[in-house]
Amino acid sequence: xxxxxxxxxxxxxxxxxxxxxxxxxxxxxxxxxxxxxxxxxxxxxxxxxxxxxxxxxxxxxxxxxxxxxxxxxxxxxxxxxxxxxxxxxxxxxxxxxxxxxxxxxxxxxxxxxxxxxxxxxxxxxxxxxxxxxxxxxxxxxxxxxxxxxxxxxxxxxxxxxxxxxxxxxxxxxxxxxxxxxxxxxxxxxxxxxxxxxxxxxxxxxxxxxxxxxxxxxxxxxxxxxxxxxxxxxxxxxxxxxxxxxxxxxxxxxxxxxxxxxxxxxxxxxxxxxxxxxxxxxxxxxxxxxxxxxxxxxxxxxxxxxxxxxxxxxxxxxxxxxxxxxxxxxxxxxxxxxxxxxxxxxxxxxxxxxxxxxxxxxxxxxxxxxxxxxxxxxxxxxxxxxxxxxxxxxxxxxxxxxxxxxxxxxxxxxxxxxxxxxxxxxxxxxxxxxxxxxxxxxxxxxxxxxxxxxxxxxxxxxxxxxxxxxxxxxxxxxxxxxxxxxxxxxxxxxxxxxxxxxxxxxxxxxxxxxxxxxxxxxxxxxxxxxxxxxxxxxxxxxxxxxxxxxxxxxxxxxxxxxxxxxxxxxxxxxxxxxxxxxxxxxxxxxxxxxxxxxxxxxxxxxxxxxxxxxxxxxxxxxxxx
Numbered sequence: 036x037x038x039x040x041x042x043x044x045x046x047x048x049x050x051x052x053x054x055x056x057x058x059x060x061x062x063x064x065x066x067x068x069x070x071x072x073x074x075x076x077x078x079x080x081x082x083x084x085x086x087x088x089x090x091x092x093x094x095x096x097x098x099x100x101x102x103x104x105x106x107x108x109x110x111x112x113x114x115x116x117x118x119x120x121x122x123x124x125x126x127x128x129x130x131x132x133x134x135x136x137x138x139x140x141x142x143x144x145x146x147x148x149x150x151x152x153x154x155x156x157x158x159x160x161x162x163x164x165x166x167x168x169x170x171x172x173x174x175x176x177x178x179x180x181x182x183x184x185x186x187x188x189x190x191x192x193x194x195x196x197x198x199x200x201x202x203x204x205x206x207x208x209x210x211x212x213x214x215x216x217x218x219x220x221x222x223x224x225x226x227x228x229x230x231x232x233x234x235x236x237x238x239x240x241x242x243x244x245x246x247x248x249x250x251x252x253x254x255x256x257x258x259x260x261x262x263x264x265x266x267x268x269x270x271x272x273x274x275x276x277x278x279x280x281x282x283x284x285x286x287x288x289x290x291x292x293x294x295x296x297x298x299x300x301x302x303x304x305x306x307x308x309x310x311x312x313x314x315x316x317x318x319x320x321x322x323x324x325x326x327x328x329x330x331x332x333x334x335x336x337x338x339x340x341x342x343x344x345x346x347x348x349x350x351x352x353x354x355x356x357x358x359x360x361x362x363x364x365x366x367x368x369x370x371x372x373x374x375x376x377x378x379x380x381x382x383x384x385x386x387x388x389x390x391x392x393x394x395x396x397x398x399x400x401x402x403x404x405x406x407x408x409x410x411x412x413x414x415x416x417x418x419x420x421x422x423x424x425x426x427x428x429x430x431x432x433x434x435x436x437x438x439x440x441x442x443x444x445x446x447x448x449x450x451x452x453x454x455x456x457x458x459x460x461x462x463x464x465x466x467x468x469x470x471x472x473x474x475x476x477x478x479x480x481x482x483x484x485x486x487x488x489x490x491x492x493x494x495x496x497x498x499x500x501x502x503x504x505x506x507x508x509x510x511x512x513x514x515x516x517x518x519x520x521x522x523x524x525x526x527x528x529x530x531x532x533x534x535x536x537x538x539x540x541x542x543x544x545x546x547x548x549x550x551x552x553x554x555x556x557x558x559x560x561x562x563x564x565x566x567x568x569x570x571x572x573x574x575x576x577x578x579x580x581x582x583x584x585x586x587x588x589x590x591x592x593x594x595x596x597x598x599x600x601x602x603x604x605x606x607x608x609x610x611x612x613x614x615x616x617x618x619x620x621x622x623x624x625x626x627x628x629x630x631x632x633x634x635x636x637x638x639x640x641x642x643x644x645x646x647x648x649x650x651x652x653x654x655x656x657x658x659x
Contacts, residue, residue, distance in 0.1 A: 104581055105561065105594040110147050114608055124319065125544025126251030128552050132611045134543075141248025141256030143536075148612065151560040152539055153259065157238050159557055160261050160533060163287045167279050169234040169263055174213050174220075176240060180206035182215035185511050197242045209242035212305070214508045214530055217264045221526070222514035228268040231516065231526070232276055236263035238535060250319060252540035253496060259535040266526045268518060270505070273527035277309065277503045280531045284313055284499055287533075292555050292659065293542060296495060298324050299334040301385075302502055305530065309503035313533075314495035315541050324495045325476050329488025337385040341490055342481035343427055343470065353429050356382040356473075357447065359401035360393040364419055366405045367391055368445060370433060371426040371473045383475045390462050390471060391422055402447050419457040421445060427463075427470030437461050496541040497534070504528040543613075546636070552613025553636050556659040561594040563652060564614040566605050568621035568631070576620055580630060584618075584649055591652055593618075610635065615659045616652060634659070 114133040129135055134149035145153055161171065180198070183189040189196070197209040210216065217235060225233060238261045245256050252258065263280065267273040281297075288295045293315060300312040312335055314324050325339035326332065334340075356379050358367040369382055384396040398404055423437050423445070436443050437459070446454060465471055475492075482488040508514070509525040518524055539558075546553040556562055563584060565577050577595055584591045594614075596605050609617050616634050623629035628645040634655050643651045 104578065104585075105592075106597045107564075107594055108597045108599075112148060113146065114611065124250070125547045125552070126253070126540060128547050128611070129251065129540070129543050132552055132613065135252070139256075141245050141254075143252060143255060143257075148560045149539070152554070152558050153535065155558045155560075156535055156538060157261075159287060159290060160238065160535070163283045163290075164234075164236050164261075164263060166286070167234060167276075167283050168232075169236045171237065172235055173237050173239060174210075174216050176209055176242070177207050178210040178213070178216050180208055182219055182512070183208065186215055186508055187511075188215070195243050195245070197244050211241050211243045212530070212532075213237070213262055214264070214305070214504070214528075215512065218508040218512045218514050218528070221264075221266055222509070222512055225266065225514075225526075226516055228516050228518050231266055231268045232272060233266040234263065234276070235266075236261060250540070252536040253319070253544075254321070255536070258537065261533040261535055263529075263531040265529040265531070266509075266514075267528075268516060268524070268526065270527055273503060273505070273529055274309075277501065277529050280529065281311065281501055284501065284531070284533070288313060288498070291538075291542070291557050293545065295498065296324050296326060296333050296493075298326075299338050300500065301335070301337040305500075305502050305504070305507075308505065311501050312497050313499035313501075315498055315545060316493045317496045317541060317545055318494055319541075319544055320494040320496040322495050322497050323475070324493050325490050326493070327482040327485060327488040327490055330482060330485035332482055332484040332488075336383065336475065337389075339476050339490070340483045341472065341476050342483045342486060343472075353433060353443075355444070357401050357405075358384070358387065358391075358394050358396070359398055359405045360391075360420075361395045362393070363404050365391075365393060365422060366401075366420070366446070367394055367422045367424065369424045369426070369473050370429055370443075372428045377474070381475050381477075382473060386471065386473055387424055390424060390465050402449065405447075419452065421454075421457050421459045423459070423461045424471060424473060425461060425463045426473035431463075434461055434463070496537070498538050498541060499531070499533040501531045502529060504530055547613070548635070550635065551611035554613045554615060556615055556656045559592075559613070559615050559659075561592055561614055562656055563591055563593040563616045563618055564596055564609050564612075565593060565618045565620070566596045566602065566609065568602050568606075568619040569624065572620045572624050576624060580618060580620065580645070580648065583645065584652060586649070590649070591656070616655055618648070618652075 112133045114131070117131040119131065120127060123131070129149070130137075132148070133146055134152065135143045135145050138144050164171070180189060192211065196211065199207050199209075201207060221233065221235075225231070238259065241258055241260045243256060243258070245254060248254055248256050265273065265276040265280065267276055285297070296314045296316060298312045298314060300310045302308065302310045312322075314320070314322060316324070323336040325334055325336065352373045353370045354373045354377070356369040356371065358369065359365065360367065367387065369387055371377075371382065384394065388394045388396055395401075425433055433443070437445065445459070446452060463471065476490055478490070478492050480490045482490055505527060506525040507528070509528055514526050515523045516526055542555065542558070543552055546555065554560070565580055565584075567574075567577055574597065577597070581593055581595055584593045596609065598605065600608075606617075615636065616632065619631040619633070621631055623631070623642060629642045630645065630648060631640065632643050632651065632655070633640045636659060637655065
């Protein structure tokens with residue numbers, strides 16, 4: 036059976052043919068009455084030429100191809116009017132190439148080209164989420180503050196939440212993540228282990244009130260994110276789900292053909308005790324990832340450890356970094372060795388915060404804040420406190436000096452506080468009993484895992500994160516199931532995020548060059564652009580090349596640049612937009628049916644015969 040998809044044009048043509056057939060039949064009957072012999076000859080001739088099925092099929096094929104050809108003239112592409120800057124980054128190129136525009140600080144509109152990139156990335160994510168048996172849903176952007184209070188995350192997120200109330204004074208917020216909402220949903224619908232494992236994901240908008248939005252969609256206030264939530268009956272099953280998702284993430288980033296690092300990570304405000312981050316190494320990154328050149332060890336700065344030095348230094352060679360607590364009542368001194376090339380910025384605030392959680396790491400110059408907090412206030416008296424954190428490289432004798440308080444300047448020179456009037460304590464080990472490394476890891480530090488390799492520190496952009504949550508949310512929100520043993524237990528959960536809009540910004544910046552953007556095949560708005568480069572070449576020739584490349588199976592995602600602009604303008608625009616492959620119909624098209632094929636990322640330019648074009652293009656795209 037052959038199925039023919041009928042359009043209005045098909046119906047109109049078939050109606051016209053029907054009228055013609057009826058008119059011919061009437062004329063034939065009149066003609067038969069007058070001349071039976073001539074009518075018989077006409078009937079044979081008509082039967083040989085009248086083949087409605089094949090005619091309709093050929094019309095269908097031709098009209099379908101013409102109707103479905105992608106043409107830039109039919110797409111809104113606001114690429115003109117913005118001058119190129121010498122030092123523009125990937126975000127500036129996205130704006131100049133017509134992918135997006137800023138609406139407000141940290142908020143962006145996605146334009147047609149950007150939407151095509153986003154759609155392709157979402158399709159890629161859908162494919163790999165399907166591979167782990169995940170079902171797609173869409174959760175509300177509005178979340179209840181009461182749920183966040185139950186999980187004790189409302190205050191932890193603090194001013195980064197967009198909070199609002201409705202006309203009935205119900206406290207709501209725009210969700211930056213959806214752990215509370217999805218757990219609350221599942222708790223009402225899943226009651227037995229027989230319904231598990233359950234894997235649910237969505238791709239939707241998230242909101243974070245960034246104090247300083249920057250780098251375009253890399254650090255914005257509204258962003259698109261994929262979040263997957265897994266529910267299992269046991270810890271072992273949850274860890275199996277975790278590993279399956281990790282494998283799917285690796286396949287996804289492999290298909291994007293971009294470099295990435297998988298780093299051991301801290302769970303932070305999300306919770307849980309096992310997590311990994313997926314990073315794209317980039318000079319634009321705000322995260323620091325540490326990797327070993329000898330073994331497979333990779334970790335983010337918060338968790339990375341180096342091999343301790345074998346030599347201790349005396350306290351005479353110590354320097355001090357001062358921080359302050361969030362309530363401004365505690366001064367935090369960090370004593371570290373006076374090594375060559377070190378500055379205050381080399382102090383690892385992540386490490387300090389792990390032993391002094393009340394540290395406000397957002398404050399660079401802490402002395403004025405502590406001085407203000409230490410001013411006597413009769414209405415709200417504070418108990419002043421001093422915490423001394425000692426780096427593992429410093430000799431233990433420093434503790435005696437701290438206790439005496441005479442050989443070291445424990446308080447700032449500007450302070451008029453009596454040291455004897457405040458509580459003074461020292462911290463030399465972390466919660467797990469290990470000595471404290473108060474300094475950031477530097478290039479060349481020895482690896483603590485293989486003990487032979489050296490560590491490398493790289494800036495990177497975080498693209499994804501996986502968390503094993505355990506019962507962090509299921510327990511407080513009552514998401515329980517009846518187990519095989521007929522007992523009730525909270526579900527074991529995991530959450531796994533991918534920054535969709537962040538990937539777009541990071542990949543754009545990573546692959547861009549001086550000419551413009553340079554997309555990988557998987558998410559390019561179009562894989563191939565076809566441009567007429569010679570005035571004697573006609574639109575029909577470009578259509579022929581398009582049909583040859585795309586075919587009925589649509590193997591290549593091509594587009595015709597049929598806009599009424601000059602060839603140099605179109606060429607420059609194609610490079611700015613970042614189409615992976617450019618096909619030019621130039622001087623060799625008419626005499627030899629040869630096209631010029633260009634690929635900037637592969638640094639190639641070659642003339643290719645028309646018949647060989649599909650295979651050649653597909654070979655190029657397989658490398659991108």
